[in-house]
Amino acid sequence: MWRRWASVALIAVLALGGCAWKTPGDRRPEPEMTDGSGQSEGLEEDFGEEDLLPEADPAFAAHFTDPLYGDPASELAPFGNDEGWDILHEWDERRDELTPETTVADLIVGSGFAELVSSAGVDPGEGVPDPGGLLDAATIVVGAGFTLLRLTGQIDDEGKRETLRALDILIDFYDFPPELLLQRDDLRSWVG
Numbered sequence: 643m644w645r646r647w648a649s650v651a652l653i654a655v656l657a658l659g660g661c662a663w664k665t666p667g668d669r670r671p672e673p674e675m676t677d678g679s680g681q682s683e684g685l686e687e688d689f690g691e692e693d694l695l696p697e698a699d700p701a702f703a704a705h706f707t708d709p710l711y712g713d714p715a716s717e718l719a720p721f722g723n724d725e726g727w728d729i730l731h732e733w734d735e736r737r738d739e740l741t742p743e744t745t746v747a748d749l750i751v752g753s754g755f756a757e758l759v760s761s762a763g764v765d766p767g768e769g770v771p772d773p774g775g776l777l778d779a780a781t782i783v784v785g786a787g788f789t790l791l792r793l794t795g796q797i798d799d800e801g802k803r804e805t806l807r808a809l810d811i812l813i814d815f816y817d818f819p820p821e822l823l824l825q826r827d828d829l830r831s832w833v834g
Contacts, residue, residue, distance in 0.1 A: 643662050648806070649784070656704060683697025694714075695712055695714060695721055695730065696730065696731070696734035696792070696793065698711075698757075698792045698793075699791075699792060699793060699794055699795030700795065701708060701795030701834055702792045702793075702795050702798070705828065705831075705834075706788075706791070706792075706828055708824060708828070710821055710824060710825070711788075711792075714727065716821060718812075718816070718819055718821035718822055719821065720784055720785060720788035720792075720825060721788070721789075721792075723781055723784045723785070725778065725781045725785045726781065726784065726785030726788065726789070727785075728785075729749060729754075729755075729782070729785040729789045730785065730788075730789045730792065730793075732753055732790050733749060733752075733753075733789050733790075733793055734793060736752075737793060739752075740790075740793055740794050742794070742796060743792075744790065744794065744798075745798040745800065745801050746783065746786045746787050746790055746797065746798060746800070746802075746804060747798075747801065747804075747818075749786040749789060749790055750782065750783065750786050753782075753784075753786070755782045756807050758778065758779060758782065759779045759782055759783065759811075776811065777811070777812070777815060779808075780808035780811040780812050781808075781812065783804055783805055783807075783808035784805055784808045784809055784812065784825070786801075786805075787801055787802065787804070787805030787808070788805070788825075788828070791832070795834065796834055797832070797834070802829065802832070805829060806826060806829055806830065809811075809822055809825055809826040809829070810826070813826065
């Protein structure tokens with residue numbers, strides 16, 4: 643029963659994402675950009691063992707080949723932001739709970755994000771997003787979708803649709819950055 647309600651709430655939040663008002667004075671936060679190689683520009687620190695991403699399922703590695711999918715620093719990479727990083731590492735530690743029937747909604751609920759995702763709202767008069775609002779919800783859905791793919795090599799149909807919808811919200815908000823467009827195109831072409 644909880645899975646059905648979590649899915650309904652997720653669909654409602656993401657469907658409302660296209661209803662946000664935009665004003666000419668929208669001030670959008672500047673995401674960290676990459677140089678096209680998927681590696682963040684100006685990244686001066688070396689990453690240690692604790693900064694590496696968990697091993698990817700072979701099906702994920704074969705399809706999602708751009709370095710962006712292994713970039714732990716770009717805010718627009720699936721695992722370069724706090725939400726995506728945390729979901730990925732939590733579920734890597736819980737891999738034994740993942741089955742072929744696991745859904746994106748299961749990861750969201752299991753990570754404790756169901757309430758945030760289901761209650762995310764948009765104040766049409768604001769140019770800067772509220773913490774815990776629509777952008778955070780979309781980022782969580784993208785992180786959960788790509789986490790499921792990376793760790794299991796599969797994604798449920800509804801989860802794929804919701805991850806694509808979340809990517810559309812982020813693409814629109816950040817004015818069509820190539821990193822998000824690549825993720826959307828690669829996920830659209832995923833068959834598995």
